[in-house]
Amino acid sequence: MYESTNASVPLLRAARAAAEAFLAALDQEGLTRAPERQSMPARPEGPAQGSAAGLTAYDPLTDEPPFAPDPSPSAPPAAQRMASLTYLGAVARINASEGRGATSKEITKFAKKAGYTDGKSVNGWNSRPNSPRAIENIDGARYLNAATHAWLFELAHELGITIKGDTTPLPLPE
Secondary structure (H helix, E strand, C coil): CCCCCHHHHHHHHHHHHHHHHHHHHHHHCCCCCCHHHHHCCCCCCCCCCCCCCCCEEECCCCCCCCCCCCCCCCCCHHHHHHHHHHHHHHHHHHHHHHCCCECHHHHHHHHHHCCCCCHHHHHHHECECCECCCEEEECCEEEECHHHHHHHHHHHHHHCEEECCCCCCCCCCC
């Protein structure tokens, strides 16, 4: 199983640079890329180089992910973790900064940002009777539960990220 580590970041960057050089050579020969490929912004595939402290500051509510999130089962584990951090971190930030649960529109927005196809794709994160999960859905508002708050910071640490902004857990409405 492939595990992305900080040691693999230079290899990912080299592979990306080689692919970009290959595409540039095709462009020079008149073999242009597809229009949708030309308009896609470049984003690293693995953890970014951190700050002096070794951590990349990231606000899941307002910032673009530091590297491409991908929740698919075939994605590298770091990309899967980035997807979880992006989605769950945004819910935590909404809970703390707005003092309320995330709405279905916000869930859809941040699910897409995390690489999911839509808001329905993240329903598996929601708790059910006798099956606690990461998010409590109370009257349509989504709240991160206490166990998931702790896991969110473990994810961030594994990825070399520090979460910017308030993520103070809210007491769940009764």
